[in-house]
Every structure is written in structure tokens, then in C-alpha cells.
Amino acid sequence: MSINVLIDVDYNPHDRCIYLYLLNGLIKDRNFKPYFYVDAPIEDIKKYLEKNHKELLYHIEKLETIERAMIDRNLKGRNRIIKKTLTKVVVKYPKDVPKLRVLRELGEIYEHDIPFTKRYLIDNDIIPMIYYRNIEDKEREIVGNEIPELKAVAFDMEVYCEGREPVPDRDPILMVSFYSQGMKKVLSYKPFEHEYLELVENEKELIKRVVKILKDYDLIYTYNGDNFDFPYLVKRAKYLGVNIPLDIRISRGGMHLRSYIPGKIHIDLYPIVRRTLNLSKYKLEDVCYELFGVRKLEVGHRNISKLWKEEDRNLVEYSFQDAYYTYLVGEYFLPLEVMFSRIVNQTPFEVCRMSSSQMVEYLLLRYSYRKNFLAPNRPSEEEYKRRLNEYYEGGYVKEPIRGIHENIVSMDFRSLYPSIIISYNISPDTIDCECCEGESEKIHGHWFCRRRRGLIPEVLYKLIERRKEIKKKLKRIDRNSSHYSLLDYEQRSLKVLANSHYGYLAYPRARWYSKECAEVITYLGRMFIQKTIEEGERYGFKVIYADTDGLYVTMDGIKSKEELLERTYEFLREINKKLPKNMELEFEGYYKRGLFVTKKKYALIDENGKIIIKGLELVRRDWSNIAKKTQREVLKALLEKGNIKMAKDIIINTIEDLRKGRINKEDLIIYTQITKDISQYKTTAPHVEVAKKILRNGGRLKVGDVIGYIITSGSKPISERAELPEDAENYDVNYYIDNQVLPPVIRIMEALGISKEELKSESRQSTLQDFFRI
DNA sequence: GCGGACTGCTTACCT
DNA sequence: ACAGGTAAGCAGTCCGCG
Numbered sequence: 001m002s003i004n005v006l007i008d009v010d011y012n013p014h015d016r017c018i019y020l021y022l023l024n025g026l027i028k029d030r031n032f033k034p035y036f037y038v039d040a041p042i043e044d045i046k047k048y049l050e051k052n053h054k055e056l057l058y059h060i061e062k063l064e065t066i067e068r069a070m071i072d073r074n075l076k077g078r079n080r081i082i083k084k085t086l087t088k089v090v091v092k093y094p095k096d097v098p099k100l101r102v103l104r105e106l107g108e109i110y111e112h113d114i115p116f117t118k119r120y121l122i123d124n125d126i127i128p129m130i131y132y133r134n135i136e137d138k139e140r141e142i143v144g145n146e147i148p149e150l151k152a153v154a155f156d157m158e159v160y161c162e163g164r165e166p167v168p169d170r171d172p173i174l175m176v177s178f179y180s181q182g183m184k185k186v187l188s189y190k191p192f193e194h195e196y197l198e199l200v201e202n203e204k205e206l207i208k209r210v211v212k213i214l215k216d217y218d219l220i221y222t223y224n225g226d227n228f229d230f231p232y233l234v235k236r237a238k239y240l241g242v243n244i245p246l247d248i249r250i251s252r253g254g255m256h257l258r259s260y261i262p263g264k265i266h267i268d269l270y271p272i273v274r275r276t277l278n279l280s281k282y283k284l285e286d287v288c289y290e291l292f293g294v295r296k297l298e299v300g301h302r303n304i305s306k307l308w309k310e311e312d313r314n315l316v317e318y319s320f321q322d323a324y325y326t327y328l329v330g331e332y333f334l335p336l337e338v339m340f341s342r343i344v345n346q347t348p349f350e351v352c353r354m355s356s357s358q359m360v361e362y363l364l365l366r367y368s369y370r371k372n373f374l375a376p377n378r379p380s381e382e383e384y385k386r387r388l389n390e391y392y393e394g395g396y397v398k399e400p401i402r403g404i405h406e407n408i409v410s411m412d413f414r415s416l417y418p419s420i421i422i423s424y425n426i427s428p429d430t431i432d433c434e435c436c437e438g439e440s441e442k443i444h445g446h447w448f449c450r451r452r453r454g455l456i457p458e459v460l461y462k463l464i465e466r467r468k469e470i471k472k473k474l475k476r477i478d479r480n481s482s483h484y485s486l487l488d489y490e491q492r493s494l495k496v497l498a499n500s501h502y503g504y505l506a507y508p509r510a511r512w513y514s515k516e517c518a519e520v521i522t523y524l525g526r527m528f529i530q531k532t533i534e535e536g537e538r539y540g541f542k543v544i545y546a547d548t549d550g551l552y553v554t555m556d557g558i559k560s561k562e563e564l565l566e567r568t569y570e571f572l573r574e575i576n577k578k579l580p581k582n583m584e585l586e587f588e589g590y591y592k593r594g595l596f597v598t599k600k601k602y603a604l605i606d607e608n609g610k611i612i613i614k615g616l617e618l619v620r621r622d623w624s625n626i627a628k629k630t631q632r633e634v635l636k637a638l639l640e641k642g643n644i645k646m647a648k649d650i651i652i653n654t655i656e657d658l659r660k661g662r663i664n665k666e667d668l669i670i671y672t673q674i675t676k677d678i679s680q681y682k683t684t685a686p687h688v689e690v691a692k693k694i695l696r697n698g699g700r701l702k703v704g705d706v707i708g709y710i711i712t713s714g715s716k717p718i719s720e721r722a723e724l725p726e727d728a729e730n731y732d733v734n735y736y737i738d739n740q741v742l743p744p745v746i747r748i749m750e751a752l753g754i755s756k757e758e759l760k761s762e763s764r765q766s767t768l769q770d771f772f773r774i
Numbered sequence: 775g776c777g778g779a780c781t782g783c784t785t786a787c788c789t
Numbered sequence: 790a791c792a793g794g795t796a797a798g799c800a801g802t803c804c805g806c807g
Contacts, residue, residue, distance in 0.1 A: 254790075278787090357791045394793030395789060416789090417792095503791030510791085518792070525789095548789040548794085600788050600795050615787055615796080622785060622798090672785070683783050683800060718799070739798080747797095780803070788795080 004135040005148040006128045007218060008347050009117045010262040011094055018120055021263040023148055023218065027136055032124070033061050034094045034116050037068070037086040037374065039107035045087055048106055059096035064088040068110075068374035071429050080434040081452070084374060086110070110374050114365070121345050122366050128347050129338045145486055147338050150265070152219035153180040154327035155210070157229045158319050160305050165700040168235035172203050174308050175316065176210050177323035180217070184324070186316050190308070194316040204242050207233065211246045217264065221330030223284050223322070224270040226353075230259030255703065258353060265348045267337065269329045272352060274704070276333070280621040280671040281706055288325045291332055297321050335486065339493035343463075356500040357507050363497065364512055367459050373429075376511045387508035392519040395548030396526040398533065400596035402751045404638070405544055405554050407561065408604065409568045410588040412550030413528065415495075417502040418460050420524045423580040427454025428505070428514040444523040446516055456512065460501055467494040525549065532575060532585060539571050545596055550588065552596075561590060561607075593639055597751045605639040617744035621706070625667035627740035630654045634745050644754065651745050658736050668731050669708040670740075676703060686711070686722035694724070711735045 008021040012028075020027040038045060042063045049057050065087060072082040091097055094116040101112055114122070121128070129148055132140045155178050160171040175188035177196075184196045187206050191199055200206045210233065214220060222229050231250050237243075249260045259266055270282070279286050288296045299307065299318040307315035341348040344359045345366055351359065368375050379387060413419070420426065430449035433440075440447040448454070453461075470491040477484050504510050506518035525548060533543050533551060541553040558564045568587060575585050591612075594604040601615040613619050613635070618628040630650060637646040657663055672687035678695065681688045690709045694701055710728040712721045718739075721732065 355790065360791080392793080397789085397794060412789090500791060503793095505791090506793085507791045522793075550789075598796065617797090620786055620797095622787095675785075681784085685784065685799065687785090743797085776806085778804095781801085783800090784798085786796095789793095 002135070003131055003133055003143060005131055006126055006135065007148070007150070007265055008263050008349060009120055009128075011116050012262070016093060018117070019262065020126070022135060023150065026263075029120075032120055033090045033092065034097050034119065035088055035090040036097055036100070036112035037066075037088055037110040038103045039084070039086055039110070040103065041065075042087050044106055045089070045103060048103070053102060056096075056100055056102070059091050059093070059099060061090040061092050064090065067372075069372055070374040071376075074434075077432055078434045078437065079429070079432050081429065086374070108377075110377060113378065114375075118346060118350065118362065121347070122362070122369050127342050127345055129341045145490070146482075147335050147486070150218040151180070151216065152221065152327070152330065152334075153178055153183070153214070153217040154221040154323045154330055155179075155214065155225075155229070156223065156319060156322035156326055157232065158304055158308075158315065159232060160308065161301060162305060164698045166232070168232055169239045173206060173232070173236055174304070175319050176206060177316075177319040178213060179320070179323040179327045184320065185213075186320050188316070190311060192311060192313050192316045194313045194320075196320050197316055203236075204240050207237050207240070207242050207244070211244050214261075214264075215246055219265045219267065219330075219334075220261070221326050222266065222268050222270075223326045223329070224268060225266060226259045226268040226271070227257045230266070231257055253353070260349060267330055267334070267348070267352050269326060269333060272333050272337070273329070275355070278621075281708070284322060284325055284329070287329055291329065294325075296325055335489040336493055339490045340497075343493060343497060356496060357504050357510065359497060360500045360504040361511060363459060364455060367455060371455070373455065376428075378511055379509060379513065384508050387513060387515070390508075390515045392506070392515055392522065393526070394522050396529050396546070397548065397599050398543065398546040398551075399599060400545035400602065401542070402596055402598070404642075404752060405552075405594050405596065406592065407554050407558060407564055408544065408552050408591040408594045409554070409564060410550060410552045410591070411532075411568070411572065411585055412588050414584045414586050415464065415498060416525055416528070416549035416583075417521050418464060418498045419583045420521050420528075421501065422457045422461050422464070423582045424448055424520070424524065425450070425454050425457050426517050426520055427456040428512050428517060430454035430457075431514065431516055431520075444520050446520050456501055456505070456517075460498055463494050463498045467491050467498070470494070528579075528583070535575060536571065539574070540567070541571070544594070545599075545602065547600070552594065552602075561592075565590065593642075595635070595638060595748065595751060597747055601747075603635050603639060609640065611636065611639060616748075621671045621673075623744065624670050624736065624740050626654065626658070626663055626736060627744055629667065630741050631744040631748065634748060638748070638752070644749075644752070647745075647749070651741070654741055655737050658733055658741065661733075663731075663736075665710070665725060665728070668710045668728075668736065669725050670710070671706050671708045673706045674701065674703060684717070684719045686719045689719045690722050690724060 004025065005023040006020055007023055010019045010021065012019045015028065018029040018032050020029060042065060045063060065085060067083045067085055069081050070084045071079050073079050089100055089103065091100060097112060101109060103109055131143045131146065131148065133143050134140050155176060157176050158174045159166045160174055175186055177186040185198055186194065186196045187198050187200055187209055189200050189202050189206055200209050230248055234248050234250060247262055251258050251260065273287050274282055277287065277290055279290055285296045285298050288294045297318050304315065337348055337352050340359060341351045344351055344362050346362055365375055424443065425448045431446055433449040436447060436450050440450050470487050474484060474487055502518065502521055505512065505514050507513065529546055529549060533546055536543050536551065536553055541555055544552045544554060555564055555567060572585055572587060589606065591604040591606050594602060596602040597616065603616060604612045616631060617623045618631045633650045634647040637643050637650060674687065674691055678688065678691055686709060687707045690707050691701055708725055709722040710725055711718055711732045712723050712728050713730050713732040714721050
């Protein structure tokens with residue numbers, strides 16, 4: 001009995017076949033060949049190639065006439081499913097597909113841009129990252145849902161750099177650290193005093209040793225290894241003339257690099273962290289603090305060379321910690337990525353580098369293949385630009401009743417958009433179908449097929465049903481068991497994927513793009529939330545606020561929390577009776593008090609004193625810490641104690657501290673992301689000016705980097721006074737008082753009906769009770 | 775020439 | 790490099806005033 005796991009798929013160019021890398025072993029599949037479709041008869045293709053591209057004939061394995069279902073749109077905009085006859089062009093090698101795209105001269109070509117290994121996983125029934133019995137058989141059988149026990153290692157490199165960006169043909173690799181279960185190691189060719197240090201002779205030996213260690217592992221975690229560690233290692237090895245006995249493939253994927261090692265899973269945590277966490281900065285230190293609350297040893301790139309020269313053991317410790325924490329972050333994210341890999345049916349290496357829209361697309365490609373549908377082509381650049389200019393209306397947001405409210409209940413629609421898609425069968429292949437015209441109800445100018453379930457509703461239904469099953473199971477089992485956490489990861493990944501489908505439909509680069517579908521979905525969403533608000537008001541609720549799929553309500557004259565909840569549940573029963581199947585309005589939470597400032601900006605406190613904050617400055621990274629801290633404390637005073645005097649005192653004390661210079665530099669930094677190439681900016685803005693300064697001084701800067709700066713004193717525009725924290729020798733007291741600390745707290749106080757002027761005369765002792773007579 | 779009102783660009787949040 | 794809705798800051802321009 002053999003139990004095994006598929007961890008990677010690669011096309012081996014020497015062997016000219018698919019390699020299925022298993023946890024233990026390798027399967028070669030010589031039978032699967034690359035292919036695509038052409039809308040032209042076999043004979044025409046043959047004639048055309050004979051005449052124009054004789055050399056390409058050799059690359060063709062075979063030509064086959066096949067039928068695929070596709071959507072046919074007539075001049076009146078009605079759609080129907082037709083059986084399209086196409087030629088399947090099967091070629092010898094993956095590289096032949098791009099060459100044979102010349103056949104588009106004869107007719108539309110389809111599915112010509114699906115990478116071969118991905119194609120393999122779409123067409124074949126084998127799931128990565130799951131234990132199989134008899135994996136090599138067609139009758140392979142899944143055994144358990146555990147995360148495969150892979151030999152995992154984290155690695156990190158330190159490189160010499162003198163202020164500027166390190167260059168491979170100048171700056172050497174100094175040390176390389178590893179962490180794995182049972183291995184703590186820092187390689188270097190300088191003798192540091194440290195227990196984990198392994199001394200090697202020189203840099204060449206260091207590189208050889210690194211590769212030798214990496215070869216032993218299935219799973220490699222890095223932090224920015226795609227763009228830095230691996231490319232640098234490879235370039236440096238080349239420069240030094242070291243032969244690396246490991247196939248490290250660096251390729252370009254859009255703006256970024258990818259570092260792939262066949263048969264291994266390289267997980268670069270940096271892109272995952274960027275996608276998943278919302279932080280001010282994304283250094284490993286910041287991630288550690290966010291995830292584990294641990295303050296990791298920080299050195300700063302500019303000091304590495306100094307510590308190296310001084311043979312400071314702290315460099316070894318720092319380097320080791322990089323590997324160690326990379327490993328921990330890796331363990332943290334692995335299960336979720338494994339679940340994505342299984343659901344999307346692509347390798348973990350690929351899935352880790354996919355955006356949610358790409359995952360949706362591969363999921364759809366698989367279903368469409370199974371149903372014998374032809375996948376729509378990706379849009380041309382012109383089509384993409386046309387789509388970019390298409391606008392439509394989104395969710396409904398109700399203007400909140402500003403101020404403090406007590407006894408608040410929130411309710412929301414469980415997965416509003418997915419449930420609308422399923423309930424109304426909204427899909428590019430069901431919209432405005434010929435077969436149901438006049439029969440199927442017209443919604444916002446469109447109707448949807450009643451005879452056949454659409455691709456997207458079908459995929460969503462499967463995802464949601466699977467998630468329901470899991471949630472049912474979760475209720476029955478012990479929260480602390482490993483089984484529980486596995487299922488929890490699975491249901492989380494299912495939720496992410498289900499929620500990405502609506503956005504995908506409106507994404508201009510999507511194959512299954514349909515602005516019309518997206519438009520109907522939001523239309524129905526607006527209808528449901530507005531109807532719910534109306535019904536709620538009719539029922540006796542005061543609707544404080546609503547946004548897209550949820551609402552906050554109170555009820556005047558209510559005596560207790562229990563009474564409110566009772567009324568809420570009764571309301572929910574009534575509403576849910578009227579809603580379509582698959583749709584449900586749910587109780588979300590009870591809050592003893594809440595402060596609503598504007599649309600998208602409010603704060604709530606529950607019975608346990610837990611404070612929830614949405615949209616306010618204090619949850620935004622582009623406000624200084626001092627401004628955020630002050631707002632948080634003011635809010636706390638108001639929500640917990642209802643004490644306005646206390647709030648005023650906090651503000652006055654902060655201003656005093658700012659005037660007296662009693663503020664940490666850290667607390668003055670404002671973080672702003674660079675979202676495009678510096679030359680693309682049309683206006684002068686503080687973060688852009690600082691970015692220009694960094695570039696002028698030979699610094700490295702990428703799109704997506706977050707810049708921190710402090711506003712220094714002077715009378716010129718703010719942009720000209722923004723300095724990097726390390727360069728800032730003073731700060732503009734008045735700017736921090738008038739433009740940072742005060743506006744956020746004033747907005748809160750004004751929501752309570754306290755004017756700026758009143759705030760300034762802080763003498764009167766007062767509480768919220770005075771204002772609202774609670 | 776001055777200062778407030780307004781606009782466009784930009785960011786980061788909410789759902 | 791999934792969507793639209795939203796608040797808000799900064800820089801620059803407009804506009805009325807006199």
C-alpha cells in the first residue's frame with residue numbers, strides 16, 4: 001500500500017514530458033501533449049501550413065475535429081449555447097503553441113495561452129497537496145485531509161551593501177541562515193562567535209553549501225526570495241563561476257520575478273503577506289509583530305556592512321532570526337495555501353503567486369473543461385481599455401444618523417453577492433438567453449436562463465455547499481483538535497474564493513467578464529438592502545446606518561437587551577420568509593454603544609468592552625501615530641465612560657506634549673504607499689517628493705513600497721518639508737497640532753454635537769449623559 | 775494682491 | 790493587477806473683493 005502526495009508539476013524539457021513530483025517519488029506522464037483550438041477545418045490548416053509555414057508542420061502531433069459548447073450572441077444581443085466545431089491542434093512541445101498561433105490567420109484561436117503544466121492540472125483528475133492511496137493509478141483514492149508532512153526549511157541571505165542597492169558583480173553574499181525542524185544554522189566565511197555559526201572557507205564554498213542544504217528539502221520558505229535571495233544567489237554564483245547543481249529558474253512574471261525550483265515548493269511569504277495583511281510597513285519585523293506580537297531583532301540594511309566589518313555577533317543573530325521568523329510565518333500561512341491549491345487544483349507554487357481573480361479563473365477553467373465548454377479568450381489590450389471605461393453602480397450606502405447610539409443590533413446578508421448569483425442564476429452563459437426571453441423575469445434590463453444552471457452559479461453553489469458541510473462538521477468537533485483547524489482553513493479558503501466571483505465578473509482582464517452580470521448583481525443587492533431598511537423601519541427599528549449588505553439598528557423605548565434581541569429575531573424570521581432560497585439576513589452582533597461619524601466611519605463597543613472601529617483615521621496608515629493614538633483615546637473615553645471632559649483633557653495634553661517636544665519621533669511618521677511609477681504622478685504630494693529624494697540619493701524604490709516621512713518646520717508647502725525620519729531634525733509643531741491631531745478628534749466631537757469652539761473652552765465638566773439624557 | 779471656495783489627484787479605507 | 794462607494798488631504802486655480 002503506497003500513500004503519496006503530488007507537490008509539483010513541471011514539464012521537463014530534456015525528457016520532453018510532464019514530471020509529477022511526489023512527496024516520495026516521481027511520475028512521468030508521456031501521454032499528455034500541449035494543444036489549443038482553431039476555428040478552421042483541418043484541411044484548411046494543412047493547406048495553409050504547407051503553403052506558408054512548412055517548418056511548422058513538423059511541430060504538429062495531430063489535428064482533430066472536435067465539438068465544444070460556446071455562447072453565441074446574435075445582433076439583437078440574445079445569447080444561445082451552440083456546439084462549435086473546431087480543430088484541436090495537438091503539438092509536440094509546449095514551445096510550439098506560441099509558434100502555431102499564426103493559425104489565427106485562418107480563424108479565431110482558443111485556449112492558446114494556458115501554460116502547459118496548468119493545462120495538465122485542468123485536464124487531469126489529480127489534486128495537489130492531498131494524500132492519495134495508489135496515486136499512480138487512475139483509481140487513486142484520497143486518504144485524509146491532513147497537510148502533507150513536507151521537509152521544510154526557511155532561508156535568508158545577508159549581502160554586503162554600502163548604502164546603495166547591492167549589485168551582484170560587486171557586493172558579496174556575507175552569510176546565509178537556515179531554520180528547519182531540528183536545524184539552526186548560519187553559514188559564513190568569517191569566524192563569528194555564535195553557536196549556530198558554520199564556518200566555510202569562502203563565498204564560493206558558501207554558495208555550494210547553501211545549494212547542498214536546499215537540495216534536501218521539499219518546501220522552501222523565503223521572505224522576498226522571488227525577487228531577491230534566489231536571483232542574487234544565481235547571479236553571484238555565475239559571477240564567481242560556481243556551478244550550481246540545482247535547477248533554479250528565475251522568470252519574469254509581469255513586474256515581478258518568480259524563482260522556481262522544479263520538484264520543490266518555494267513559498268515566498270512576502271507577496272502572501274502583502275495580499276493578506278494590512279500593515280503600515282511590510283518588513284519581516286512588522287509581520288512578526290502583527291502575527292506573533294514578537295519584537296524581532298532589527299538591524300537595518302545600512303548597518304549590515306558595519307556589523308560585518310566589526311565581526312559583531314549580532315549580525316549572526318539577526319540573520320538567524322530572519323530565517324527563524326520566516327519559517328514561523330511560513331507555517332502560519334501554509335495550511336491556507338494548501339487549501340487553495342486543492343480547491344483551485346493548481347500547484348502550491350503557482351497558487352501562492354496567484355491573485356484571487358487568477359484563482360477564480362483557474363477554477364472556472366476547470367469547470368468549463370469538465371462541461372466541455374470552450375473558455376472565452378482573454379481580452380486584447382484594446383478590449384481591456386474599452387472595458388476599463390465601462391462604469392456601473394455598486395452597493396447602496398445610507399447616510400448614518402450621526403452621533404452616539406445605545407443598544408445597537410447589526411444584521412447582515414450572509415454572502416450577499418454569491419447568494420444573489422446563485423438565486424438568480426447570474427452568469428455570462430445564462431444572461432439574455434434566447435430560450436427564456438419573455439418567460440424569465442426581467443431584472444434591470446436583463447433576464448437569466450431558467451433551463452440550465454450557469455457556470456458561475458454552479459461553481460459558487462459547489463463552493464458554498466462544501467462550506468456549509470464543513471461548518472456543520474465544525475460545530476460537532478473539538479475546537480482545539482487538529483482536525484478542526486484543518487476544516488477551518490478549508491472553509492476560510494472557500495469563503496475567499498466564493499467572495500471573489502462577483503469582482504471577477506467586473507474585472508476588465510477576466511475571460512468571463514460581464515459588466516451586465518455585475519450590474520444586475522449590485523442592482524439586486526441595492527434592492528435587498530433598501531427593502532430591508534424599509535421593512536425594518538416599518539417594524540419599528542430606527543435604522544442608524546447601512547452599507548451594501550448590512551445594517552445597524554436600534555429601537556426607541558426598548559427596556560432591555562433581551563427585548564431588543566427578541567424583536568430582532570422575530571424580524572429576521574419575517575424577512576427571511578420573504579427572501580429567495582439561498583438568501584438569508586443574519587444576526588451579526590449586539591453593541592451597547594456606537595458612534596457614527598460619517599458613511600464608512602464609525603466605532604462600536606460590545607458588552608465585553610471590545611471596541612470595533614471602521615474607517616476612522618486611527619485605522620488608516622496615512623495618519624501619524626500621534627494623531628491615531630489621540631483619536632483612539634478620545635474614542636475610548638467616549639465609548640467606555642461617556643466622559644467628554646476626559647476626551648477634552650486627552651486632546652489638551654497631547655497638544656501640550658507636541659508643543660514641549662515630548663513626542664517620540666516614531667509617532668510622527670506618516671506612511672504612504674507609492675502606487676505608480678514616480679514619473680506618472682501629476683501632482684506634487686509629500687510622499688512623492690520624499691520618494692524622489694530617495695531616488696536622487698541612489699536608493700531603491702519599487703511600486704508598492706510604503707514610504708514613511710515626517711513634516712519638518714518651515715513655511716514652504718508641506719511637500720517640500722516632508723523628510724525621511726532619519727533625516728528629520730525637527731518637526732512642525734503646528735502642522736501636527738492643526739493637521740494631524742485636531743481634525744480627527746474634532747470630527748468625532750462634532751458628531752456628538754460639540755463644536756470646535758466649545759472644544760477650545762474645555763472648562764465645563766460634562767458627560768455624554770448631559771447631552772443625551774440617558 | 776488676498777483669501778476662501780472649488781477642483782483634480784491621490785490614498786486608504788468599507789462592503 | 791477583483792468591484793464600486795466614500796472621506797479626506799494637498800496643490801493649484803478660480804473668483805469676488807475693492
